[in-house]
Amino acid sequence: MTLNWMGLNMRKFKTSLYLEIKVYLKGKRFLKGYKIKGGFNMAVNVKTATCESADKILESFIADLDFDTCHHRIGTQDIKCGFGLQGVCCKLCANGPCRVTPDSPKGVCGATADTIVARNFLRAVSAGSACYLHIVEKAAWNLMETGKNKGNIKGKDSLDELASLFGIAEDDEYEKAIKIGERVLVDLYKPRFERMELVEKLTYKPRYDRWQELGILPGGAKSEVFDSLIKTSTNLNSDPVDMLLHALRLGICTGLYGLFLTNRLNDIMLGEPKIRLASVGFKVLDTDYINIMTTGHQHSLFAHLEEALTTDYAREKAREAGAKGFKLIGSTCVGQDMQLRGEHNQEVFAGHTGNNFTSEALIATELMIKMICIDDVAKKANAELIEYTYEDREKISSYVIEEAIKSYQNRRDKVVINIPENHGNDNTLTGISEDSLREFLGGSYKPLIDLIAKGYIKGVAGIVGCSNLVSGGHDVFTVKLTKELIKRDILVLSAGCSSGGLENVGLMSPEAADLAGGLLREVCKDLGIPPVLNFGPCLSIGRLEQVATELASILNVDLPQLPLVLSAPQWLEEQALADGAFGLALGLPLHLAKPPYITGSKLVTKVLTEDLEELTGGRLILDDDVVSTANRLEAIILAKRVALGI
Amino acid sequence: MRRIMIDRYKCEACLGCVLGCMVEHNKKGKSIYDLDLEDMANESRNHVEVDYENRPAPIICRHCEDPECVTTCMSGAMTKNEETGLVEYDKDKCASCFMCVMSCPYGVLKADRINNEVIMKCDMCSNREVPRCVEFCPTRALYMVEVAR
Amino acid sequence: MKYLILGASAAGINAAKTLRKLDKDGSITIISIDDKVYSRCMLHLYIGKKRSIDRLSFVEEYFFEKNNINWIKGRRATKIEPEKKRVVLDDGSSHEYDKLLIATGSSAVVPPVGNLREGKNVFTLRNLEDAIAIDKLADGSERAVIIGGGLIGIDVAVELMDRGLKVDIVEMGPNILPMQLDKRSANVYERELKKRGAGIFTNVLAQKGVLDSNGNIVEVVLKDGTSLSADMVIVAAGVRANADFIEGTNIKFDRGIVVNERCETDEEDIYAAGDVCANKPGIWPLAVEEGITAAYNMAGLERKIENSFGFKNSMSFYGIPTISIGNPNIDDEDYQIDIYDDGKVYKKVVHKDGIIYGAIFQRDISYAGVFTKIIAEKIPIDTIDKNIFKIGYGDFFNINSKGEFEFTKREYGLKII
Numbered sequence A: 001m002t003l004n005w006m007g008l009n010m011r012k013f014k015t016s017l018y019l020e021i022k023v024y025l026k027g028k029r030f031l032k033g034y035k036i037k038g039g040f041n042m043a044v045n046v047k048t049a050t051c052e053s054a055d056k057i058l059e060s061f062i063a064d065l066d067f068d069t070c071h072h073r074i075g076t077q078d079i080k081c082g083f084g085l086q087g088v089c090c091k092l093c094a095n096g097p098c099r100v101t102p103d104s105p106k107g108v109c110g111a112t113a114d115t116i117v118a119r120n121f122l123r124a125v126s127a128g129s130a131c132y133l134h135i136v137e138k139a140a141w142n143l144m145e146t147g148k149n150k151g152n153i154k155g156k157d158s159l160d161e162l163a164s165l166f167g168i169a170e171d172d173e174y175e176k177a178i179k180i181g182e183r184v185l186v187d188l189y190k191p192r193f194e195r196m197e198l199v200e201k202l203t204y205k206p207r208y209d210r211w212q213e214l215g216i217l218p219g220g221a222k223s224e225v226f227d228s229l230i231k232t233s234t235n236l237n238s239d240p241v242d243m244l245l246h247a248l249r250l251g252i253c254t255g256l257y258g259l260f261l262t263n264r265l266n267d268i269m270l271g272e273p274k275i276r277l278a279s280v281g282f283k284v285l286d287t288d289y290i291n292i293m294t295t296g297h298q299h300s301l302f303a304h305l306e307e308a309l310t311t312d313y314a315r316e317k318a319r320e321a322g323a324k325g326f327k328l329i330g331s332t333c334v335g336q337d338m339q340l341r342g343e344h345n346q347e348v349f350a351g352h353t354g355n356n357f358t359s360e361a362l363i364a365t366e367l368m369i370k371m372i373c374i375d376d377v378a379k380k381a382n383a384e385l386i387e388y389t390y391e392d393r394e395k396i397s398s399y400v401i402e403e404a405i406k407s408y409q410n411r412r413d414k415v416v417i418n419i420p421e422n423h424g425n426d427n428t429l430t431g432i433s434e435d436s437l438r439e440f441l442g443g444s445y446k447p448l449i450d451l452i453a454k455g456y457i458k459g460v461a462g463i464v465g466c467s468n469l470v471s472g473g474h475d476v477f478t479v480k481l482t483k484e485l486i487k488r489d490i491l492v493l494s495a496g497c498s499s500g501g502l503e504n505v506g507l508m509s510p511e512a513a514d515l516a517g518g519l520l521r522e523v524c525k526d527l528g529i530p531p532v533l534n535f536g537p538c539l540s541i542g543r544l545e546q547v548a549t550e551l552a553s554i555l556n557v558d559l560p561q562l563p564l565v566l567s568a569p570q571w572l573e574e575q576a577l578a579d580g581a582f583g584l585a586l587g588l589p590l591h592l593a594k595p596p597y598i599t600g601s602k603l604v605t606k607v608l609t610e611d612l613e614e615l616t617g618g619r620l621i622l623d624d625d626v627v628s629t630a631n632r633l634e635a636i637i638l639a640k641r642v643a644l645g646i
Numbered sequence B: 001m002r003r004i005m006i007d008r009y010k011c012e013a014c015l016g017c018v019l020g021c022m023v024e025h026n027k028k029g030k031s032i033y034d035l036d037l038e039d040m041a042n043e044s045r046n047h048v049e050v051d052y053e054n055r056p057a058p059i060i061c062r063h064c065e066d067p068e069c070v071t072t073c074m075s076g077a078m079t080k081n082e083e084t085g086l087v088e089y090d091k092d093k094c095a096s097c098f099m100c101v102m103s104c105p106y107g108v109l110k111a112d113r114i115n116n117e118v119i120m121k122c123d124m125c126s127n128r129e130v131p132r133c134v135e136f137c138p139t140r141a142l143y144m145v146e147v148a149r
Numbered sequence C: 001m002k003y004l005i006l007g008a009s010a011a012g013i014n015a016a017k018t019l020r021k022l023d024k025d026g027s028i029t030i031i032s033i034d035d036k037v038y039s040r041c042m043l044h045l046y047i048g049k050k051r052s053i054d055r056l057s058f059v060e061e062y063f064f065e066k067n068n069i070n071w072i073k074g075r076r077a078t079k080i081e082p083e084k085k086r087v088v089l090d091d092g093s094s095h096e097y098d099k100l101l102i103a104t105g106s107s108a109v110v111p112p113v114g115n116l117r118e119g120k121n122v123f124t125l126r127n128l129e130d131a132i133a134i135d136k137l138a139d140g141s142e143r144a145v146i147i148g149g150g151l152i153g154i155d156v157a158v159e160l161m162d163r164g165l166k167v168d169i170v171e172m173g174p175n176i177l178p179m180q181l182d183k184r185s186a187n188v189y190e191r192e193l194k195k196r197g198a199g200i201f202t203n204v205l206a207q208k209g210v211l212d213s214n215g216n217i218v219e220v221v222l223k224d225g226t227s228l229s230a231d232m233v234i235v236a237a238g239v240r241a242n243a244d245f246i247e248g249t250n251i252k253f254d255r256g257i258v259v260n261e262r263c264e265t266d267e268e269d270i271y272a273a274g275d276v277c278a279n280k281p282g283i284w285p286l287a288v289e290e291g292i293t294a295a296y297n298m299a300g301l302e303r304k305i306e307n308s309f310g311f312k313n314s315m316s317f318y319g320i321p322t323i324s325i326g327n328p329n330i331d332d333e334d335y336q337i338d339i340y341d342d343g344k345v346y347k348k349v350v351h352k353d354g355i356i357y358g359a360i361f362q363r364d365i366s367y368a369g370v371f372t373k374i375i376a377e378k379i380p381i382d383t384i385d386k387n388i389f390k391i392g393y394g395d396f397f398n399i400n401s402k403g404e405f406e407f408t409k410r411e412y413g414l415k416i417i
């Protein structure tokens, strides 16, 4: 049965043993988990307790769990506030919450729908931006500490590359590392009235010029976030356009620093991605090992742990406890990062299980899993906090090892190990980055351009972002849209939790070539690659930007002219909105299946979906239908091809 | 007949029911995203009041057994459908005399705000199994009941 | 069972419909002078050419057939013979009954003021025939004088002006619609009328009409000497119950047939409902309510008039709606008057010791029905600590197990559990 809620096909429900029954006569609407066997003549609404997933093994695995996950809870949150959806609820002051209706078109203070929506949107973008800036800030500090302590530098090429880009004339690699870290931090900590210095070095020239014309070159990134909070506070900025331009500025901070530089700094510390095949899904779990799942976005905080777990000491400890050793289990972004750099952690990294809505089933509270947080920004209520510092890294790693052993011994005989069989695969192509792909192509992106020019590849789509449970279910829109695009000979590059979903359903394995259109299939088979290339975590949106820049510079055009589109079909978090702002600043068309709470303002919606094209070249495309989205994205690609004369 | 039951103590005054009603009666489309919240033409047939202790109460037509609005209607626009139990309104017959607005003891009715011509009358979303206000209510303060006539 | 109903309007038709609902097999006959079923409340819309005759009907198509009701139209009852349990008609025929309902309404009266009764171009508006006649004459007329600035008078005035006539309204009260409105709210309509060229003469009586040689009134002279020329005159100055035929029965009459709360007259098996009844304003909702109540009792089911409150009126001229309830014009220091006035929306509530006696809602009439209930049943509001204009059903909220709203009488305005 399809529940058509608010006119959107939000979720599909299927009949199963777990039913919620609506009994009209009782006045009691839902009896949860009630079992019935057919034969109803009462008005009953039958649905499973969990939502649909693109990944069917996962879907039935979760449906059978006897504890709650997001997949269960979405059903209890299926009624959404319409004001929230449209972004027209304001609770910035005690006179609120004010909501825009035809009866009350303005808030008490006079704020219109346009102002309220713009404020809410800018706040969300700045929160997302703040998250990424936190990540690059930490990475930069870690890099400096690594340099000062003459620690492990695995990515020497990246080090040299950045040093020369930044104009750092040092010979000593540790000094280079320190200076690079410093230069990043100096920019982040600048006041807003001082432009960040690296922006120009990191940006493709035509883009930089455009941003300058538009007046959206950012000042100190943290100050940009700070000031956006001021702007959006009670009775301060009420100009929607000014706030949207500010969001673009935050997008630039996010993209260049939070995404691109985080990758490069981590590449220096943890090694550069190398293309390889890897195992993904729940099958990477080996119950003979003590498994530690990492999550978050900060790969550098785990650098020491990755090594400590492979020492003889750790191995010995594990054996004493009755296990074969330790394994790191990938989940969400940091899992994708470990997978991307799999070449450098082969022994300890078991593989990537999936994104947040996938891996949750393995680490739910009910499963007695010890949780340790190493950064208080992510302090969980039921977790222990051991704040990470570079100098304490050894102590922290030892503590984690000890606690993991304790937890292993404590829980193994108390919990039923329940892992679905055959979940995932062993041949997901990973390790793709702007550099490894260039290398794969023979040292230049020219061959890719040729394939595009000849029409073997119609265009490129970046499928990015997260997964959510509202656009058809977990990864549902992402997977369907990806299939629809490759069918049309559009090469898909994925970065973000979307990759987690796409790899688990096999779209990143070479065999997926069969699902592509004839021309793209031929290319994939020739090269032995899948039609969906795995760039890893959302941070790698920064790598996609690099690929785009390389393509554009070969063609000698600006980014908006490329036959390149972006879609974050199942965006989830504020961070995704900050990424999105970057995409829009880059001048790329960006599709979202669920509107980012802006439709209550005609002005904001119009600026983002139409007028922006005149400014940056980018624009938002809101569409909750897979085929129509694919049609629109394909049409854009075709139009750009025509404009390029190919 | 079916009635929309109201548990006022669950009502949080979120106006979900009001939105739901506007969405359903919006001529431009039936999705929340089709609803222009600044367009005066969008009006709901229900409303939420707060009482003297600031407690909210959703006010939604009862489709009364003895509907005052029908008794009072001099044009035949407001009628009780004996089969379904619904109190139906035919805007083409209506003479805009507003006697029904004056007579509904529960203050359910009002005239449309733009032209003062048409009565904003609940139609239980005629052909929907679950009326939109019920569907939009996040606290389940609204739910359907089958009642004896 | 043989039911006989005199009158095919609000009271009679609703009684018949209810009888059919309650008694599937009884024979039901309606006798009326009217040969069409129409809502008198919409007659002015016919004059304004806003509705055709067909669209004046307030019943569904094939109402009589669907409900198996025998309708004898175009006939007048002239006599009731209770002892023979029959009614005699103007064609001499007679019709027997087991239960009889008198729902013959009322007729407009023309006061015996100089020549008004004689003038050939003088009309009242009560029946379709009146509306048709007014419509016809309006075609060749330029000026109309309306005597009586009550609801019907203004209804007609608006429509005639719409047709391009110059209209003068004569009202003896201090403003038009004096029964329903106060100066502030009446002024709104007076302004609209004047803007469109109407002459409004208040605090003054019409004294005489000047007849021309054809027997038409060409001039209406007011008590203060003002003289208004006229091509037609409409008199809207009161009604009289249609009950000549009860002569010789025991039915009590006091400016209307006297009935009890079951709509029974003093004669056994004879009931009355609607405008023909005594001691209440003649409004549509009461006629319907009484028709339904009478029907229940005629069918042997006990039912009492629940709501006999008749001092309520709604109106809408030039797109400005107003609802008036009770007496909004009480002039007594003991009463408190609360007013909301933002220059457009006007609301007024007159109350004393927690009981509301009158109210006016103009331009914003949303949800005003609650006040009708509160005023009609004298529900106390003194314990409701909020802006009086924000009082709503939410303050009396109580829902029963059948999902019906109720006003919990015992606890009116107190804690509602």
Ligand SMILES: Cc1cc2nc3c(=O)[nH]c(=O)nc-3n(C[C@H](O)[C@H](O)[C@H](O)COP(=O)(O)OP(=O)(O)OC[C@H]3O[C@@H](n4cnc5c(N)ncnc54)[C@H](O)[C@@H]3O)c2cc1C
Pocket: B097, B099, C006, C007, C008, C009, C010, C011, C012, C031, C032, C033, C034, C039, C040, C041, C042, C043, C044, C075, C076, C077, C078, C103, C104, C105, C106, C125, C126, C127, C151, C152, C155, C242, C245, C273, C274, C275, C276, C282, C283, C284, C285, C287, C314
């Ligand atoms: C122009 C106009 C506007 C009005 N506007 C409103 C309004 O907005 N709101 C409101 O509440 N009220 C309004 N009214 C008043 C309302 O129309 C009456 O209250 C209502 O019609 C009373 O219904 P009734 O059935 O009692 O009598 P009536 O409607 O008067 O019907 C009487 C019936 O009895 C028949 N009859 C009469 N004598 C005999 C006889 N001797 N033998 C057989 N049959 C007979 C007639 O043919 C008719 O069918 C308006 C009236 C008019 C004229």
Ligand code: SF4
Pocket: B060, B061, B062, B063, B064, B067, B068, B069, B070, B087, B103, B104, B105, B106, B107, B108, B109
């Ligand atoms: S509008 Fe009022 S009187 Fe009419 S059915 Fe609804 S609740 Fe009852």
Ligand code: SF4
Pocket: B069, B072, B073, B074, B075, B076, B077, B078, B089, B093, B094, B095, B096, B097, B098, B099, B100, B101, B119
């Ligand atoms: S406004 Fe319309 S529906 Fe209401 S009583 Fe008048 S004619 Fe009937």
